[in-house]
Amino acid sequence: MEKRNYVQDVYEVTRLIPFGRFSTYGSIANYLELGSARMVGWALNKSFTDGNVPAHRVVNRKGELSGRNHFPSPTMMQQLLENEGVEVKNDTIVDFKKHFWDPSLEL
DNA sequence: GGATTGACGTCTG
């Protein structure tokens, strides 16, 4: 049976993040009206086992790679972001507002 | 079934 819950929505939105951009938990949570940014993080945690979700494109409000610790390698998240052209320094995204992408922009 | 934790965010001091 299909889950078809808010978790799927988080996956969809995360996959919609364009190349070289990134989004934040708060924006996604606000867009999906989850009421809690924690739901996004928790959902993304499962995303590893559920399907291919560019979770490395989702960071916290400060632009820090807070979830890097949950990746197979803590440096993989930064590597992926840099590979996409996103400048990352000290586990934090440079030009936060510049590369920032919001799901509401998709509308 | 109750208590704790979790990839966060916002408010108050």
Added chain:
DNA sequence: GCAGACGCCAATC
């Protein structure tokens, strides 16, 4: 402006 505390909803122990 920075630091600390609370709130959020769901899953796991």
